[in-house]
């Protein structure tokens with residue numbers, strides 16, 4: 689902010705500015721808000737940030753967030769483990785779970801392909817997806833087909849990612865579907881309301 693301000697203030701503004709969706713103005717406003725807050729409130733916030741990753745890890749199967757080696761969804765025997773919904777972010781899992789309609793499992797890519805930002809397949813959990821599918825093919829329930837639902841966001845990066853995965857998956861004998869359009873283009877899955885998401889999942893189309 690200004691060089692006349694204490695370093696601690698400038699430091700916090702800088703940290704906030706690095707967060708997604710927070711511009712310099714918002715960063716300044718948040719910092720000033722905290723400056724007016726009581727010490728106890730600040731301690732609660734810094735504790736919450738500091739302890740965020742305590743006891744958390746990524747699920748060894750789907751890369752969702754987990755408190756154990758498997759997330760609650762992968763560890764649930766009542767879910768359909770042959771139905772895998774591929775999403776970009778953990779928040780997409782949260783959004784789809786809120787519909788209470790989806791009974792399959794997930795695979796979180798942790799992003800989407802974006803040549804402009806230098807994000808290629810190696811930066812995403814794509815290899816992990818293929819390893820997972822390979823394992824299922826070998827040790828999965830015989831005669832049970834696996835369906836992979838590509839539920840990356842509508843919009844350029846999500847579509848690019850879906851096309852890329854589709855091409856690779858097609859070579860294997862998995863059923864591949866893409867969630868129906870109707871989601872606002874450029875709108876992320878986690879902004880869609882539950883009915884729209886449910887419809888998009890129900891109306892998924894098979895790639896041929």
Ligand SMILES: [Zn+2]
Pocket residue numbers: 747748749750751752758759760761762763
């Ligand atoms: Zn999992």
